[in-house]
Amino acid sequence: MFPAVVGTVPYYRRYAMQRRKWVVLSFLVAASFVIGGALIPSAIGVSSIPKDAKYVGTKACRKCHTKEYKVWAKTKHGTNFEELKGDQRKDPKCVKCHTTGYGKPGGFTSEADTPELKNTGCEACHGPGSAHAKAAKDAPDEGKWEMFTDKTPQNACVACHNPHINHDKYKK
Numbered sequence: 623m624f625p626a627v628v629g630t631v632p633y634y635r636r637y638a639m640q641r642r643k644w645v646v647l648s649f650l651v652a653a654s655f656v657i658g659g660a661l662i663p664s665a666i667g668v669s670s671i672p673k674d675a676k677y678v679g680t681k682a683c684r685k686c687h688t689k690e691y692k693v694w695a696k697t698k699h700g701t702n703f704e705e706l707k708g709d710q711r712k713d714p715k716c717v718k719c720h721t722t723g724y725g726k727p728g729g730f731t732s733e734a735d736t737p738e739l740k741n742t743g744c745e746a747c748h749g750p751g752s753a754h755a756k757a758a759k760d761a762p763d764e765g766k767w768e769m770f771t772d773k774t775p776q777n778a779c780v781a782c783h784n785p786h787i788n789h790d791k792y793k794k
């Protein structure tokens with residue numbers, strides 16, 4: 623008299639529920655990998671650059687990255703040292719943002735000693751490039767070597783561009 627499904631869930635619904643459970647579960651597992659992989663390294667500041675890497679200057683990058691160099695050279699990052707006049711070119715208050723790697727090992731020291739580190743060079747955003755340039759040069763098989771450079775330098779910009787910096791304060 624009673625249909626066989628009374629008090630139970632029909633088999634086809636049970637199957638759909640089980641399937642949905644697995645879909646949700648595997649989505650959550652996949653999402654945690656994606657979110658963890660993307661957020662954790664950047665949140666804790668992991669970089670693939672070795673601690674002893676040094677600044678080598680924009681010309682060293684130009685050899686292999688001609689396309690990026692040409693684009694960069696036309697932006698103000700490629701010319702902003704020119705904004706500084708006379709003694710401003712020696713003033714730590716100004717060169718810390720209008721040069722590359724100022725105050726860091728192998729970074730800009732002076733116009734005479736480190737002309738390749740004038741302006742906001744490649745390494746101001748991608749980090750000191752000695753290990754990357756060497757690895758690329760020695761690479762037996764392109765794409766299968768450790769990069770030793772930061773591809774997505776999200777945090778690099780705020781060192782120089784930041785709403786809390788009153789630029790007029792620096793300029794006389």
Ligand code: HEC
Nearest residue numbers: 678682683685686744745748751755758759769771772773
């Ligand atoms: C000897 C050649 C060579 C030199 C010198 C070199 N690179 Fe590279 N670089 C490569 C190659 C090859 C790749 C991988 C292929 C590609 O993406 O073009 C690469 C990739 C990159 C990437 C992308 C990394 C990624 O994870 O995809 C960045 C950023 C980079 N280089 C920056 C620099 C900077 C900054 C310099 C100068 C300090 C520099 N490179 C010097 C050859 C070189």
Ligand code: HEC
Nearest residue numbers: 705706710715716718719720781782783787789792793794
């Ligand atoms: C904290 C980083 C920082 C420091 C320090 C700094 N600058 Fe700048 N400067 C910038 C940025 C970023 C820009 C681009 C500003 C913009 O487009 O909003 C800029 C632009 C300029 C410009 C051209 C555009 C404009 O706003 O007039 C001049 C000239 C200049 N800076 C001179 C100086 C001088 C001189 C000093 C030292 C007394 C100095 N800067 C110190 C980051 C800095």
Ligand code: HEC
Nearest residue numbers: 680683684687690691694699742743744746747773774775
């Ligand atoms: C103002 C910061 C900044 C400067 C200066 C800069 N880059 Fe980049 N670069 C970036 C950003 C941001 C990306 C994009 C990363 C991404 O797509 O995740 C990038 C991407 C790259 C890539 C990866 C491939 C591509 O084209 O997307 C290479 C190679 C590279 N830059 C090389 C250079 C070289 C060589 C120079 C100097 C001539 C340079 N960059 C200067 C910020 C900068």
Ligand code: HEC
Nearest residue numbers: 697698699701702705719720721742746747778779781782
């Ligand atoms: C080492 C300091 C420094 C860093 C790091 C830096 N900038 Fe700049 N940026 C400058 C200075 C200085 C100027 C402007 C100079 C001028 O007006 O001549 C500038 C100019 C610019 C301009 C105007 C470009 C043009 O050609 O008109 C843009 C857009 C910009 N920056 C975006 C970025 C972004 C995005 C990042 C990070 C990926 C970044 N900057 C990292 C110092 C820096």
